[in-house]
Amino acid sequence: MHWLNWVIIVGYLTYVVTDGVRRAKGTNKIEGYFLANRSLPWWAVGLSVMATQLSAVTMIGTTGQGATDGLRFIQFYFGLPLAMVIVGVTLMPLLRGAKVFTAYEFLERRFDAKTRSLTSFLFLASRGMSVGAILAAPAVVFSAIFGWNLALSVTIIGIPAIIYTMIGGVQAVTWADVKQMVLIVGALAAVVVVLLLKLPVSPDDALRIAGATGRLEVFDFTFDVNETYTFWSGVIGGTFLMLSYFGTDQSQVQRHLTARSTDEARSSLLMSAYWKIPLQALVLLVGVLVFVYYLFQAPPLLFNPAHERAVQDARGSAYGELQLRHDAAFAAREAAARTAADARTRGNDAAQAVAMQQFVAREGEVETIRDEALTMAESVTGESPRDVNYIIPRFVLHELPLGFAGIFIAAVMAAAMSSIAAELNSLSTATVIDFYRRWVRPEASDAHYLIVSKGATAFWGLFACIVATFAATLGSLIEVVNRFGSFFYGSILGVFLLAMVPGARAIGAFVGLIAGMGVVAVVTFGAPSVSFLWHNVIGAVTVVVVGVVLSRVTPSQTSPRAEGAQP
Amino acid sequence: MPNREPPTAGAGRFRRTLVLVMAVQVVTLLLLWLLQARYGS
Numbered sequence: 001m002h003w004l005n006w007v008i009i010v011g012y013l014t015y016v017v018t019d020g021v022r023r024a025k026g027t028n029k030i031e032g033y034f035l036a037n038r039s040l041p042w043w044a045v046g047l048s049v050m051a052t053q054l055s056a057v058t059m060i061g062t063t064g065q066g067a068t069d070g071l072r073f074i075q076f077y078f079g080l081p082l083a084m085v086i087v088g089v090t091l092m093p094l095l096r097g098a099k100v101f102t103a104y105e106f107l108e109r110r111f112d113a114k115t116r117s118l119t120s121f122l123f124l125a126s127r128g129m130s131v132g133a134i135l136a137a138p139a140v141v142f143s144a145i146f147g148w149n150l151a152l153s154v155t156i157i158g159i160p161a162i163i164y165t166m167i168g169g170v171q172a173v174t175w176a177d178v179k180q181m182v183l184i185v186g187a188l189a190a191v192v193v194v195l196l197l198k199l200p201v202s203p204d205d206a207l208r209i210a211g212a213t214g215r216l217e218v219f220d221f222t223f224d225v226n227e228t229y230t231f232w233s234g235v236i237g238g239t240f241l242m243l244s245y246f247g248t249d250q251s252q253v254q255r256h257l258t259a260r261s262t263d264e265a266r267s268s269l270l271m272s273a274y275w276k277i278p279l280q281a282l283v284l285l286v287g288v289l290v291f292v293y294y295l296f297q298a299p300p301l302l303f304n305p306a307h308e309r310a311v312q313d314a315r316g317s318a319y320g321e322l323q324l325r326h327d328a329a330f331a332a333r334e335a336a337a338r339t340a341a342d343a344r345t346r347g348n349d350a351a352q353a354v355a356m357q358q359f360v361a362r363e364g365e366v367e368t369i370r371d372e373a374l375t376m377a378e379s380v381t382g383e384s385p386r387d388v389n390y391i392i393p394r395f396v397l398h399e400l401p402l403g404f405a406g407i408f409i410a411a412v413m414a415a416a417m418s419s420i421a422a423e424l425n426s427l428s429t430a431t432v433i434d435f436y437r438r439w440v441r442p443e444a445s446d447a448h449y450l451i452v453s454k455g456a457t458a459f460w461g462l463f464a465c466i467v468a469t470f471a472a473t474l475g476s477l478i479e480v481v482n483r484f485g486s487f488f489y490g491s492i493l494g495v496f497l498l499a500m501v502p503g504a505r506a507i508g509a510f511v512g513l514i515a516g517m518g519v520v521a522v523v524t525f526g527a528p529s530v531s532f533l534w535h536n537v538i539g540a541v542t543v544v545v546v547g548v549v550l551s552r553v554t555p556s557q558t559s560p561r562a563e564g565a566q567p
Numbered sequence: 568m569p570n571r572e573p574p575t576a577g578a579g580r581f582r583r584t585l586v587l588v589m590a591v592q593v594v595t596l597l598l599l600w601l602l603q604a605r606y607g608s
Contacts, residue, residue: 081589274591
């Protein structure tokens with residue numbers, strides 16, 4: 001990569017860290033460190049919320065998904081706007097009104113200490129591992145592309161985020177997120193402009209060609225609980241998932257708690273409600289346009305350069321043969337695409353239809369050869385051959401003009417760091433508030449808690465780095481942890497929903513939580529084809545039903561404090 | 568009992584916000600549907 005790109009990346013990383021450290025001024029109490037003294041404007045909180053969700057996986061994985069699978073992934077977010085509105089009028093005012101540091105702290109006031117501790121522990125267990133996975137995704141890609149050691153990639157992305165989060169707390173996280181969000185959107189927009197300028201066909205033709213391969217199919221109205229990307233899974237399952245994420249996950253709740261007022265917190269939520277789907281459409285559209293670009297510019301047979309090298313070394317002859325077949329299939333596909341575009345320019349609809357059919361057939365041939373190459377890569381490397389995450393980085397490094405690659409790589413790092421920083425900050429908050437201050441040292445000075453909080457941030461940051469460094473060998477473990485996370489996500493939402501039911505009691509909440517996770521586990525193992533989006537619905541409904549029934553049938557032993565805390 | 572912040576936005580304001588958010592979503596979904604209808608296979 002050109003030195004100018006490196007200068008941009010190093011300059012950006014230096015700026016993020018120094019600005020984060022500068023934000024540490026005035027953060028000498030835990031209210032300031034964890035909640036910015038509840039003083040942040042809605043737009044900063046809103047951008048921070050969006051930046052936290054927009055991880056490096058979105059920048060490289062979702063764009064890659066757009067290139068291979070098109071726009072249908074966007075249905076996943078169809079439940080988000082409604083969920084934001086519901087959170088804004090139910091859970092969020094409740095948590096803000098309770099003046100809590102963590103969402104789980106509220107559960108002790110409403111129910112009991114064990115419900116709080118269990119939910120907080122579940123959050124720590126799943127988020128602790130997932131932050132490692134968030135860090136690992138771009139680190140693995142950078143390692144393959146730049147030939148770096150994985151530990152070096154993890155260090156370059158992880159350490160700056162740990163430093164500014166540890167020193168500056170939530171203020172540093174939020175204001176870094178604001179800048180990172182601007183960088184991310186700017187980089188995506190720049191890629192779209194460059195793509196449109198470099199494409200040899202008009203945007204209209206580019207979309208027609210992409211559409212012929214099914215990549216512009218957005219809606220699937222099939223009602224099938226086994227499918228994640230359908231309209232109904234998105235609207236129903238997605239609403240429950242987003243309710244759980246934005247309403248009960250500490251990494252998101254903590255953002256809302258930093259806003260100046262409930263109205264400002266609500267406005268920050270609505271920013272996501274307005275912009276999430278259009279932004280996600282932009283991300284996927286970048287991928288679709290990259291697909292079209294590679295119809296006219298020969299793509300590599302394998303996008304993962306590490307796999308490409310390995311296959312060339314191990315099976316040079318067979319791979320060379322495959323490459324020749326790929327080159328021929330690519331040329332035929334390109335010719336068909338150009339013929340289709342030319343026919344449309346001439347206004348010859350019949351010729352265009354025939355050319356489009358030929359193009360789709362040639363596209364199928366290219367895909368078949370790609371599949372053979374991926375199978376070869378799997379047998380040589382023993383790793384998953386899926387190279388979706390490498391499509392955009394490869395395009396950026398080889399096709400973008402000087403400087404743009406540096407901006408895009410910096411934006412990927414920004415996306416990773418903004419997600420990691422928010423997670424670390426929330427992990428530290430839950431550790432200190434829900435466990436250390438609750439069970440170990442209930443009475444201590446703010447200075448003491450501040451030191452412990454910074455230590456907790458550093459601990460979780462290093463933990464994430466270790467998980468990310470061993471991500472390749474921990475692959476199956478991370479999958480287990482993610483599956484473990486889907487067991488309780490909906491169930492935790494169920495506990496918070498139960499908290500809003502008059503008369504619901506601690507016994508119902510705790511047993512309901514266990515029952516919800518149990519039912520989801522049974523569904524997961526008994527009917528593994530059911531999409532994880534529906535696990536959230538099943539878990540939440542089970543907790544509410546079991547919780548309400550138990551609260552009614554068991555003798556009342558509720559303390560006055562718990563009764564008094566009812567919303 | 569936790570101190571709930573006094574509601575500065577009334578039910579009317581919420582209804583307006585809800586209608587606005589949903590209207591934006593309908594327009595977004597309509598645009599996506601038009602994209603699919605015009606260019607889809």
